[in-house]
Amino acid sequence: MPLINLPAFSADLLAEFESLGTLRVDTPVIQPAEPFLAMAGEDLRRRIFMTESETGESLCLRPEFTIPVCLRHIETATGTPKRYAYLGEVFRQRREGGNEFYQAGIEDLGDTDIAASDARAVGNAMRVVANRLPGRRLAVTLGDQSVFEAVVGACGLPGGWQKRLIHAFGDQKHLQKLLAELADPRAAGVFGPEVERLAISGMLDDEARLVAHIGETMEATGYSTNASRSPQDIARRLKEKMELANTRLDPDTLDLVREFLALDMPLGEAPAALFRFAEKTGLTLDGALARFDARVAALADIGADVGVIRYRAAFGRPLDYYTGLVFEVEVEGTPAVLAGGGRFDRLLTLLGAREHIPAVGFSLWLDRIEAAIAASGGAA
């Protein structure tokens, strides 16, 4: 069905996707809302267009393609690896621009060569943007959550703090707040009066007794012990919380984490810089750095212009299914993100896939690309 509002370059784009060995898929415009809200969180609710079926099922207009493409993959159970391509309209309430616009992209599911498939996603995104905007120099930003995880892990922080920091990665304000809190020499953590009583009765040192006590209290107060958090959950995290409260980050380690987060350099220089950082700080980051280097090498292998890519250590997305690579493609000197992508190895299992399926992909903002073409004097 040819639509008259399709961007003029759509046919070229689809031909290019096909030449990249992808399978074009379509997904319904009307989607169940639940998976989007469950994956992206409640914030999305105000940005998507929701409606209800006659039977009360929450539905929404497709706000993006990644989740529908992955769900379709799980349902059709055609095996991996698969490289899917899509082009279609998405619907989101945006601060700027219209509420319905076209996106296109590629999702690469099930390729176990992480470095090569990461490089291919970045390289393909750069190539299709560059081909729409001949003569314009791109500016690509690249981040990698797994390097941050390795840094935090090597600092010897307790598990609870590591989780907190990793969870905040990509949300600069929140992360800096957590770091400041962690370095504050005053003990953190608020404990209720019940916990003091438990401490006095010696129960905090006896996990079996604590679990039994919590279980009995739940029974007595009418809280079913299976619907929500179990006595074991509560006892375990109480222990973790006391560890959190007793751990202060020494100033040297804090400086080191901040120094890492401030790293911002051409990608070509990043492997050596990260190696120097590890050597200087004495942190063991070998595995993460080897994977980082392999990705940079793979990018060079496929002929991507590594010179326009910057590595920013603090760049990430605060969504729990993004696990490693994230990147954005812009035209140099303009702020509009024309393509964005990353690795989401956790998404397919979260959506119900039985086996672990590594996944990486990107999507293109076709309306912004059209605007960029118009701005460079080409025909949109």
Added chain:
Amino acid sequence: MTITIALPSKGRMKDDASAIFERAGMKIVAVGNDRSYRGRVEGWDDVEIAFLSASEISRELGNGTIDFGVTGEDLVREGLANADARVEFCARLGFGHADVVVAVPEIWYDVDTMADLGDVAADFRARHGRRLAIATKYWRLTQNHFSGSHGIQLYRIVESLGATEGAPASGSADIIVDITSTGSTLHANHLKILADGVILRSEACLVRARKPAHDGDPVVDRIIAAVRGAL
């Protein structure tokens, strides 16, 4: 221009609001019988009174169909996006106190702050196969507090239009965001308020819809001054 003031149509809110207006020298009389939903103010010919439900008042303030309203701050902030740009809170009236709070089961010994809750929410899906569920009728206030102020994204809101405090015990949600004035209902349901879990300390307010026509209208200023003077 006739200025419309909307007052709560029933209950203590209606009586308390009428008492303040009377002290302010704006005695309200019903038009027709005293069950009527329209009224006027003795000696103020250019003011009319509409009796509406508290939540309608917040909505009509947003629509600009009334000029002033007496209603709870919680309803205005929940009902209107960018509330401060659209309405002005002219006076806090000292009645209808209610706090909008985040409350969790007392038995969650490990959770006393929003940061604790963030940890629990982050792990919830991995442990329970679903997101942390919050029962509330305050969608907007919950989202602002959780995502805006505390960086917590991973939760689901379960809409609850009544008896919200019972949701955690019945298993229909894990925690709640609700209003409380004395805390006794929370306590009876074995719930505790987090140390930084007070989202809003609400009370009845005189609220003005920001309308260009109000600029330089002496009646608007007189109403605000009279009500403030009566507090």
